[in-house]
Amino acid sequence: MDGKALAERIRGEVAEEARELGDVGLATVLVGEDPASEIYIRLKHKAAAEVGMRARDVRLASQVTEEELLEQVAQLNADDTIDGLLVQLPLPDHIDEARVIRAIEPMKDIDGLHPLNAGQLYLGAPAHVGATPTGVMALLAEYDVPVEGARAVVVGRSDIVGKPAALLLLHANATVTVCHSRTKDLAAYTREADILVVAVGRAAVIGSEHVREGATVIDVGMNRSGDRVVGDVDPAVAERAGLITPVPGGVGPMTIAMLLRSAVQAARYRRGLLAFPGA
Secondary structure (H helix, E strand, O other), X not given: OOHHHHHHHHHHHHHHHHHHHOOOEEEEEEEOOOHHHHHHHHHHHHHHHHOOOEEEEXXXXXXXXXXXXXXXXXHHHHOOOOOEXXXXXOOOOOOOHXXXXXHOOHHHEOOOOOHHHHHXXXXXXXXXXXXXXXXXXXXXXXXXXXXXXXXXXXXXXXXXXXXXXXXXXXXXXXXXXXXXXXXXXXXXXXXXXXXEXXXXXXXXXEOHHHOOOOOEEEEOOOEEEOOEEEOOEOHHXXXXXXXXXXXXXXXXXXXXXXXXXXXXXXXXXXXXOOOOOOO
16 A cells, blocks of 8 residues: 555645645644654655645753743644644653644644544544544545454554544444554454554564454554654565555555644634534
8 A cells, every 4th residue: 555656646736736726834832852853853744845834843841841842833723824733742740742733723723632522533523633534534545445344453552542533443444453562362352353453562563363364454653663664564474465555655655644634724724614523
């Protein structure tokens, strides 16, 4: 499943939409100097520039207080030149991530983590949904993978990928099972999956013995192994799977593309061109 090719097409569509809307503004907030987070932020800003969006890169020291971070979020909330806002996670241990997420204006919350956006997804009337789970669904649609009635297993229960991916699949009428670190006999569940989404952040946690012949496997993992980036799924699984996302080149490019699409959607909400669910 070529996520890079699909992402390029989506970015072209987003560029056209951004031109039609005019000045679309995106802001990111990075606290500290986590190397992985810095890479993600750099990629997001590069992609935003390529589609004609104006992006603001806010950097704060790791010693910033929670109140100082909340004040920065409040300023960005109030800034009419900013349509989409994300605070890069994880945050330092001394900062309450949940409090910071609740402080983001829901209409600008392009990560879809604010309780209002999370609740709208739960209710089946989503506003903003995280870029990675929406990228997963876009890949399934692009490759005409039957979702309705399918047995879907999501390995991982994070707020940013696992849970929203499970809900999106459920709303698309799949029969969904969520597995996690406490699941006993993981393979007994994953071998039943028509669609297997793996998002745990551990290299090769899924091997050939976990996968049914012909299954569609979506590998969300991005793990460092020496100088290589590897997924959560052993590459040997490709011999059993009907479809599989490569790492790199699968879900990663889709995440960036769908983030840009979410920023355009935020601009439409803020300009009154779309009704914001839950408002």
